[in-house]
Amino acid sequence: MQPHSLQQTFNPLIEICRTGVVGLVLPLLLLFGLLASPAEAVAVFQVPTVTAGDPTWVIDEANIISRINENKISDRLGNLATATGDEVRLVTIRHFDYGETVQTFTDKLFERWYPTPEEQANQTLLVLDEVTKTVGIRVGEQAATLLSADIADSVAQETVLYPLLEGDKYNQAFLAASDRIVAVLSGKADPGPPAFDDSFASEGTFATAEETAENRGNTTILLVVLLVLATVIPMATYFWYAGFGN
Numbered sequence: 703m704q705p706h707s708l709q710q711t712f713n714p715l716i717e718i719c720r721t722g723v724v725g726l727v728l729p730l731l732l733l734f735g736l737l738a739s740p741a742e743a744v745a746v747f748q749v750p751t752v753t754a755g756d757p758t759w760v761i762d763e764a765n766i767i768s769r770i771n772e773n774k775i776s777d778r779l780g781n782l783a784t785a786t787g788d789e790v791r792l793v794t795i796r797h798f799d800y801g802e803t804v805q806t807f808t809d810k811l812f813e814r815w816y817p818t819p820e821e822q823a824n825q826t827l828l829v830l831d832e833v834t835k836t837v838g839i840r841v842g843e844q845a846a847t848l849l850s851a852d853i854a855d856s857v858a859q860e861t862v863l864y865p866l867l868e869g870d871k872y873n874q875a876f877l878a879a880s881d882r883i884v885a886v887l888s889g890k891a892d893p894g895p896p897a898f899d900d901s902f903a904s905e906g907t908f909a910t911a912e913e914t915a916e917n918r919g920n921t922t923i924l925l926v927v928l929l930v931l932a933t934v935i936p937m938a939t940y941f942w943y944a945g946f947g948n
Contacts, residue, residue: 742833743796743797743798743799743800744796744797744799746799746810746814747814749763749795749811751814751815752815753815753816753821754815754821754825755789757780757783759775759776759779759780759790759791759792760772760775760776760779760791760792760876761791761793761794762794763794763795764796764832766832766872767872767873768873771877775792775876775877778881779880781884782884782887782888785888786887788826788844788848788887789824789825789826790825790826790827790828790880790883791826791827791828792828792829792830792876792879793811793827793830794829794830794831794832794872795807795829795832796831797831797832797833797834798831798834803836804829804834804836805838806838807829807831808838808839808840809838809840811827811829812827812840815827816842819843822842822843823842823843823844823845824844824845825840825842826840826841826842826854826883826887827839827840828857828858828883830862830872830875830876835863837858837859837862839855839858845887848886848887848889849883849886849887853892857879857883857895860898861875861878861882861896862878862879864895865878865896867898868898868899878896881893882894882895
């Protein structure tokens with residue numbers, strides 16, 4: 703047998719093992735979240751640029767707000783800007799980039815859009831990250847005379863988050879947030895956050911420590927079994943192939 707023939711004989715084994723292992727292990731890694739998709743993360747520079755005075759009020763990068771409600775919110779914020787000069791913009795993203803928090807992302811986006819103190823003064827920016835369900839808010843110096851730090855924090859952590867905790871009610875969250883911000887910046891009394899309905903968090907909604915440990919053990923067993931199969935199946939396939947070849 704010539705050397706090149708020996709190489710050709712073992713090429714099917716190499717190819718079968720390679721494709722077999724990858725074919726079984728890759729879906730497994732994806733299943734357990736061991737491979738991240740960097741395409742889902744959004745950097746500040748990837749968000750469309752908006753400048754002071756631009757009649758763009760909602761940027762829904764995560765695609766979680768209905769068109770009807772986006773139009774409603776835009777109308778409210780546009781009317782606010784016309785009446786008071788205060789501009790409010792709401793942004794949703796799928797997930798912020800590695801190393802960021804939703805607040806650092808919000809601050810960087812605010813400063814990118816409005817680079818000078820004069821441009822920042824009457825601006826309010828609220829950002830929601832869909833994956834982590836966290837909210838950042840930044841308020842300019844002039845707008846903060848009405849929309850105080852306490853109210854702004856309550857808008858982000860209560861008005862927006864309560865509907866999400868009750869069942870991913872993104873449209874309700876943004877409608878309520880825009881209503882509250884518009885009221886405050888219009889000089890009206892703060893309507894406050896919505897009442898939180900915690901009835902959904904009934905007993906059994908969350909796994910106990912014992913259940914979590916059991917699930918982790920089951921996952922480990924499944925992983926070991928699949929890895930063994932990923933090794934055995936390609937070898938068995940090769941020997942079957944080699945047997946027929948003879």
